Amino acid sequence: MKNLKIYCLLFFGIFCIPNVVLAQKEPDNDVVTIDDGFEDLFYEAIQQKSMENYDKAIEALEKGKVIEPDNPVVYFELGKNYLAQKKYQDAYDNFEKAAKMDPKNRWAWVGMYDVCYETKDYNKAIPIVEKLVTFKEEYKEDLTSLYMNTQQFDKALELINELNSKFGKTEKRELYKADILKDTKYQSAEKFNLLEQLKKFPKEESNYIALIYMYSQSNQEEKALEIAQKLEKEIPTSDWAQVSLFKFNINNNDGDNAVKAMNLVFPSKKIDSKIKHRMLNEFLIFTKNNPKYEPDLDKAISYFDNDKTIDVAKEIGKFYYAKAEWGKAIKYFGMHLKSKEDDVETQLLLLQGYTENQQFEDLAKKADDLTQLFPTQPQFYYYVGLANNQMKNFKKATTFLESGLDFVVDDEPLEINFNIQLGEAYSGLGDINKKEKYFAKADQLIKKQKK
Missing domain, CATH: 1.25.40.10 (Tetratricopeptide repeat domain)
Structure with missing residues (x-):
């Protein structure tokens, strides 16, 4: 007897799909054969679920399951109803049955992932999401988060670098990466990755900066200098290259090249003012031991005339004042007071400087x-x-x-x-x-x- 009828399998709503999955839609329809009596039960279940009568929907689906015990759609709908009731184990079991019956049905796997996500069972979610990646590569973002939550940092770092290379960096991934690299055992792998990135993308400034920072943090100054020089060669306009070169030149007592780098960094709007202040402080100490660079220090101060966070000339005056170098203290207090005549504190320091200097x-x-x-x-x-x-x-x-x-x-x-x-x-x-x-x-x- 030919008891074949056609019904439209409508998937209504996927619950709690995290991250990139939220934007996805389920298939519009599919064609399935059913026996007499199944169609009415199925539509009754759909109707009851739409009214949030989940118990009645489940009751109808259980009756339908007797008629069609091998139909994965029944188990998928059961899973959705149990998930809506937060009966997580029942939901998972039914999604899993649907996935076993129809492994190519992505939405059954998504249902299993939903359950794991809501119950925060991240370890259980990982193999499911690894399967979802075979359907859509976007699930790798979810997989990265799962690796982080389960402290599988080596896998997370590898995946982050892969995604960065293919799709560009994101703030979330960079935060993950920074957290991983606090542990020195992962830094060797990251240095190797960055070196590879320099070969592939020699004009990508951020990779040079990250590598310079890592070498500096591990006291590998020569390697850091080598990368800074490569950056300057590949991107001559890079202000960040000059920040690193300034530090190396100061350490090597190369005042001329330190001044050259400093004068390129200070006008730059790309470099944070805190970094500039630190550079100026280092150059101030350098100048104390190398007085011939004092005119360069004076020029450097002029870059900070509109700095609202710190009165540079005043602070330099205080530096020399504390060291009883009265002539220099007087000079820099005077520079500050040209635009801040109402600064009584500095006026008094200046007068005491005159007194000490007779x-x-x-x-x-x-x-x-x-x-x-x-x-x-x-x-x-x-x-x-x-x-x-x-x-x-x-x-x-x-x-x-x-x-x-x-x-x-x-x-x-x-x-x-x-x-x-x-x-x-x-x-x-x-x-x-x-x-x-x-x-x-x-x-x-x-x-x-x-x-």
Whole structure:
């Protein structure tokens, strides 16, 4: 008897397909033979599932399974209904039966993967996804994540490099790779991979940068320099090549080539400001031991004029100030103050630099000017008085010191210094009474501090 009927096998919705699989659609239809009675049960199951009546859908499918026990579609639909109910083992078993009956049906394998993904059984998911890769290569992205989740880093790294080579890098893969390479045991393989990539893609700058970084991290400076030189040869415009060459030239005491590299890096918008600051700091230390490069340091500072994160000239001034190199400290504080005249901290450092360097005429003039800009700032009056005492302009010294003392509030060390300088000024003027008065006041304050 010919009891053949045609029905359209409609696959409705795949649950929880991760990553790239989400965008895929199931086949529109397939042609299957059924026996009498099966068609009604199947459509009843589809209808009940669409209304989320999963128990009734399963009941209809179980009856249909009696009629068509070898029909993979029944098991596939059972799997979907059980998955919707989060009955994961039942769902997996039915998807697995469907896959065994029809191994070429990708969606049965996807169903098994869905179950593993929802239950976070990543080890069980791996062979399933390896099978899915034979259907669509896009599943390799999923496979990479599974290797990472199961800590199979060697396989993950190999697959990441393969995908990078074929499709280009992605942020996710690069994050995975960085995490893997924290473990030194994988770095040899990655160095070899990068060397191979340089041969295949000699104009790909990122591979050079990654390799330079890895060699530098493992103290293989000569190899890092070799790669930097290759980068410069293949991509002469590469700013990153210059970053590496600068470091090597500084280490080799090659100031001329270090300056050349530095002057190419600092104007670059590709290089992060933190890297530039580190380079400048290294060049500052180099210049301290090689003073002939000081003009190059001055030029380098100009690249940072609009830097909002750090006042470069000021910091260099502080560097020399801490080392008691007063002349250089004064120079760089002056450079900073050309555009930051209201920086009181730096103004005071500059005045103390003049004092330490015994530049009393400069000190007197600068401090006098500052009393006009900051008429209530007592420290500036103090420095005017100190400078004029040193130049034996005692009358002018007393005028500024007595005016400034009125602005001293809750600052005993400064008050002591004012009284000492006033004592010195009146001593120079021959006024013994006032001399003794101010020295006595200073002594009184000193004793008070010691209590």
